[in-house]
Amino acid sequence: MKKSFLLLSILAAISVVAAEAPAAQAAFNTPGEKGEKYQFQTEVARLMNIVINSLYKTPEIFLRELISNGSDALDKIRFKSLTDPTALESNPNLNVTIALHKDQRVITITDTGIGMTKEDLQKNLGTIAKSGTSEFLDTLSGDKADMDLIGKFGVGFYSVFLVADKVRVTSKNNNDDQYIWESTAVDDFTIAKDPAGNTLGRGTQIAIHLKEDQDQYLEDARIKELVTKYSEFINFPIYLRQTKTKEVEPEPVAKETKDDDDEEAVVEEAKDDDTKEKAEPVIVAYEEDDLMNSNKPIWIRDPKTVTEVEYQEFYPVLTREPGAKAMAHSHFKAEGDVDFKAIMYIPSVAPKDLLQRVDSVHRNVKLYVKRVFITDDFPDILPRWLSFLKVVVDAEDAPLNVSRETVQSNKGIKAISKHIIKKLFDLLKTLSQDEERYAGFIKEFGTSLKLGALEDKSNVKKISRLLRYRSSDSDKYTSLESYVSRMKKGQKDIFYFTGANVDEIKQSPFVESLLARGYEVLYMDDPVDEIVLTHLGAFEGKSFQNVGKSDLNLGDENEAEANKELETKFLPLLDWMQATLLNDVEKVRVSKRLTTSPAALVANDFGWTANMERLMEGQAKQNKDQGMHQFMKNQKKIFEINPGHPLVLGMLERASKDPEGFENDKQFQEMTRILYDITLVRSGYALKEGVKSFAGRVENMLRVNLNVDTNAEAIYDAPKAEPRDQEEVQAEIDEREDILDADEKKPGTMTAEELNKMLKEFTDSTNPPMPGKKAVPGGRKAEVNVDDIVAKLEAELDLEDVETPKETVHDEL
Known part of the structure; x- marks a missing residue:
C-alpha cells in the first residue's frame, strides 16, 4: 500500500512547474533547424515511461483530458476578456475542434483559448521542478502522507502518449509569437518558432500522430462516442470536422459561333435544353463542423x-x-x-x-x-x-x-x-x-x-414509514402509521396475511373471524412481504401478527374459558381426526379464527406459511438447496376445525355415537381425508399426494352417495389398430432410400447433364401431352435444357453484368 501511494505521488509530481531554478531543470542546447532542444533528466524520462504505460486504465482517457485542458484555456481567455476587451479580438469564437486526418493517421484538437507563450510551453509541457519534486516527496516521510495531495497535481496532457508516438503542440498567445512544441516522450522535446507565422489567431492545436495499433481513434463514430461519454456537458462547443460530398450543377456549357460579317468568334451560352441533356452533376467535397455537445448541464x-x-x-x-x-x-x-x-x-x-x-x-x-x-x-x-x-x-x-x-x-x-x-x-x-x-x-x-x-x-425506520399496503379498510394503499391510528380497543398486534393476490387473500379462511369482528387486516401480495415484516418485528411498539400462524392474540382473554369448554365438547371428533391424520398434521384443535369455512391449516410459529413455502420453493430450485427446503416443507401443520360449521357438527355427532368405533368407520376416515385435502387447497398449500389421489377420494364419496359399487370399473370397447402388411413397409423403405440418396447430394455438385436428366424424368411423369397436341417426332417428348431456362430468365429480368455460375444455378433450381 505504501509503495503504491509513493508511486502515484511521484507520478503526480511530474506536472509541477519549475519557478525557482530553470537552469537546473533542463539542459539547453544550441538552437538548430528544428528549434531549441530540451533534454529531460534521467529521472523524468523514467517517470514519463511509467506515466504512459501504467498510470491510466484505458487509452481513451486522452481525449477527455485534452478537451478538458482546452476548456480550461477557453475559460481563462473568457475570464481575461472581462477586464481586457481586446483579449478576444484575435479570435472572437470560443470552441474546440477535432479533425481526423486519416491518410496521415493524425488527430488534431484545436481550441481558441488563451494559448501559450514560448515560456509557457517550456514550463507546462516538459520541465520538471527538482526542488518542487523533492518538497513533495518530503511530505511522504514518516507514513504521514496526505492522500488529498494527489488531487492537487495533474498530468492529463501526458495521457496523449498512450495513443501517440509523436505529439506536436502549436500555440499562439496574444503576448507572443506562435510556437511549436514537439516530443516523442522519449527523453527530450523541442520548441521552435512556427515558420508558418500566426495561423491560429489565438489558441492551441495538438497534433497527435497515432501509434500503429490505435486506428480506432480515426473513426468518426468512435470520437463522437467518447465526446458524448466524457465531454458532453463542457461549456464550450465541441466540433468534429468532417469531409462530406454533395452534387453541384455544373456551369452552363458555352459554345463559339462565327458572324458572317465579322471574323471574330462570338461566344454564346448553350441553351438550357442542351445543358440539361449533356451536363451531369459534379460531386464536390467540402468540410463541415458537426456540433457534438448540444446538451446543457442544467444541474x-x-x-x-x-x-x-x-x-x-x-x-x-x-x-x-x-x-x-x-x-x-x-x-x-x-x-x-x-x-x-x-x-x-x-x-x-x-x-x-x-x-x-x-x-x-x-x-x-x-x-x-x-x-x-x-x-x-x-x-x-x-x-x-x-x-x-x-x-x-x-x-x-x-x-x-x-x-x-x-x-x-x-x-x-x-x-x-x-x-x-x-x-x-x-x-x-x-x-x-x-x-x-x-x-x-x-x-x-x-x-x-x-x-x-x-x-x-x-x-x-425511515423506510418502514414509506411502505404501503392494501388492507381490508380500503382498496387504496395505507401506511403502517395510518393502520396503527385505526387499531381497535385492546388490539395489541398489527394483523396481516400473505397470498398470491388480494382477491385470494380476501377469500382466505384465515381472515374470516377478524373481519367479522371488525379488525383491519393488511393484505400482503408481494412474496417478500412476510420476510420484511418478520424482519421489522414491530412498528411503533406494535408487533406484526401473521393471522395464518399458530397463536392469534385478539386481545380477548375472557374467551379462554369458553375455548376450554369447546375443546371438551369436540374431544371425540378431535381424537378421530387426529388418528386419521396422524402422519400429516401436528395436532387437531378447535379454531377461534374461522366463521364460514369448516377448517383451516395453520403453520406453527416457526414454520412456513403457504406463501413462504411458494417463495422458498423457487429459492430451492435456484440455489439447489433441496435438503433444508424439504425439511422445512415437511414440518407438520395444525389442523383447526370450525366449531360452528354444519359439516363439523355432523362429523362430531357421528364420532360421539361410538367413540371407540373409529377403526371400523372407513367412510368417516375417507371424509376426513377429503376435508383435509380441501383445506390444504383453501389454505394455499399444494396437495401432498397429488390431484389424482384427491380426485379418487371424491369419486368414491360420490359412488357411496349414489349406491354405486366402489369396485365397479368403467365399460369401454376400443377398436384395435391393425398392423401394416409387408409390401407397404417395403414400399416406404424404398421411397425413404430415394429421399436419403437425394439429400446426400450437396447443392451445386450436380452437373448440367445430371440435372437435365432429372428434370426430364420429372416433366415426363408430371406433364403428359395435352389432348390434341402432337408428340415430338420419334415418339419422344421435348427435353428441358437448364441453360436455355437460365438464359430466358436472365433476359426477362434484364440482369446487367451478372455472371451466374452453374453451381449457383443448380442451387436456385
Whole structure:
C-alpha cells in the first residue's frame, strides 16, 4: 500500500512547474533547424515511461483530458476578456475542434483559448521542478502522507502518449509569437518558432500522430462516442470536422459561333435544353463542423431557474433512453465535507430486470468534475435497494487521483452517498403527500423499498414509514402509521396475511373471524412481504401478527374459558381426526379464527406459511438447496376445525355415537381425508399426494352417495389398430432410400447433364401431352435444357453484368 501511494505521488509530481531554478531543470542546447532542444533528466524520462504505460486504465482517457485542458484555456481567455476587451479580438469564437486526418493517421484538437507563450510551453509541457519534486516527496516521510495531495497535481496532457508516438503542440498567445512544441516522450522535446507565422489567431492545436495499433481513434463514430461519454456537458462547443460530398450543377456549357460579317468568334451560352441533356452533376467535397455537445448541464443552474419541461428533457439525455420520462426529481446543492451539485431522478417505470441487476446500481450515479465526466463505476456509493435511482453529481473539488479516474477519498464518497440518500427520503416524503402519484411509485418500486428494509439497517425506520399496503379498510394503499391510528380497543398486534393476490387473500379462511369482528387486516401480495415484516418485528411498539400462524392474540382473554369448554365438547371428533391424520398434521384443535369455512391449516410459529413455502420453493430450485427446503416443507401443520360449521357438527355427532368405533368407520376416515385435502387447497398449500389421489377420494364419496359399487370399473370397447402388411413397409423403405440418396447430394455438385436428366424424368411423369397436341417426332417428348431456362430468365429480368455460375444455378433450381 505504501509503495503504491509513493508511486502515484511521484507520478503526480511530474506536472509541477519549475519557478525557482530553470537552469537546473533542463539542459539547453544550441538552437538548430528544428528549434531549441530540451533534454529531460534521467529521472523524468523514467517517470514519463511509467506515466504512459501504467498510470491510466484505458487509452481513451486522452481525449477527455485534452478537451478538458482546452476548456480550461477557453475559460481563462473568457475570464481575461472581462477586464481586457481586446483579449478576444484575435479570435472572437470560443470552441474546440477535432479533425481526423486519416491518410496521415493524425488527430488534431484545436481550441481558441488563451494559448501559450514560448515560456509557457517550456514550463507546462516538459520541465520538471527538482526542488518542487523533492518538497513533495518530503511530505511522504514518516507514513504521514496526505492522500488529498494527489488531487492537487495533474498530468492529463501526458495521457496523449498512450495513443501517440509523436505529439506536436502549436500555440499562439496574444503576448507572443506562435510556437511549436514537439516530443516523442522519449527523453527530450523541442520548441521552435512556427515558420508558418500566426495561423491560429489565438489558441492551441495538438497534433497527435497515432501509434500503429490505435486506428480506432480515426473513426468518426468512435470520437463522437467518447465526446458524448466524457465531454458532453463542457461549456464550450465541441466540433468534429468532417469531409462530406454533395452534387453541384455544373456551369452552363458555352459554345463559339462565327458572324458572317465579322471574323471574330462570338461566344454564346448553350441553351438550357442542351445543358440539361449533356451536363451531369459534379460531386464536390467540402468540410463541415458537426456540433457534438448540444446538451446543457442544467444541474449547475439555480433550481429556481429550471423549468419542469427542462428537467424532463434532460432525463433521457442523462439515461441515454430516448423518450424516457421521470416520475419525480430533486435538484440540490450540498456543502460540507464535499461540495457538489446534483440532480436525482426517479424513473416513471421500473426496468424489467430491476431486481435481477441490483449489483449494477453504481452505474446509475454519474460523477462529473466541472462538467467533465469522471466515472460511473461506484461499488458502494449507494445501497443496492436504490438501484432504480438516476443521479448526476458534479463535485467541484472532488479529491481525485492524478488520472482523474478513481475517487481516492472514501470519506468524500460516503459524504456524497449520505447526501443523496437524505435527499431521496425528502423527495419520497413529499411525493407521498400525493396519494395517486405515490401509489404509482409503490407499484413500480415498492419491492425496492422492502429490499431496503431488509438490508439498510441505518435507515430501516425511515423506510418502514414509506411502505404501503392494501388492507381490508380500503382498496387504496395505507401506511403502517395510518393502520396503527385505526387499531381497535385492546388490539395489541398489527394483523396481516400473505397470498398470491388480494382477491385470494380476501377469500382466505384465515381472515374470516377478524373481519367479522371488525379488525383491519393488511393484505400482503408481494412474496417478500412476510420476510420484511418478520424482519421489522414491530412498528411503533406494535408487533406484526401473521393471522395464518399458530397463536392469534385478539386481545380477548375472557374467551379462554369458553375455548376450554369447546375443546371438551369436540374431544371425540378431535381424537378421530387426529388418528386419521396422524402422519400429516401436528395436532387437531378447535379454531377461534374461522366463521364460514369448516377448517383451516395453520403453520406453527416457526414454520412456513403457504406463501413462504411458494417463495422458498423457487429459492430451492435456484440455489439447489433441496435438503433444508424439504425439511422445512415437511414440518407438520395444525389442523383447526370450525366449531360452528354444519359439516363439523355432523362429523362430531357421528364420532360421539361410538367413540371407540373409529377403526371400523372407513367412510368417516375417507371424509376426513377429503376435508383435509380441501383445506390444504383453501389454505394455499399444494396437495401432498397429488390431484389424482384427491380426485379418487371424491369419486368414491360420490359412488357411496349414489349406491354405486366402489369396485365397479368403467365399460369401454376400443377398436384395435391393425398392423401394416409387408409390401407397404417395403414400399416406404424404398421411397425413404430415394429421399436419403437425394439429400446426400450437396447443392451445386450436380452437373448440367445430371440435372437435365432429372428434370426430364420429372416433366415426363408430371406433364403428359395435352389432348390434341402432337408428340415430338420419334415418339419422344421435348427435353428441358437448364441453360436455355437460365438464359430466358436472365433476359426477362434484364440482369446487367451478372455472371451466374452453374453451381449457383443448380442451387436456385
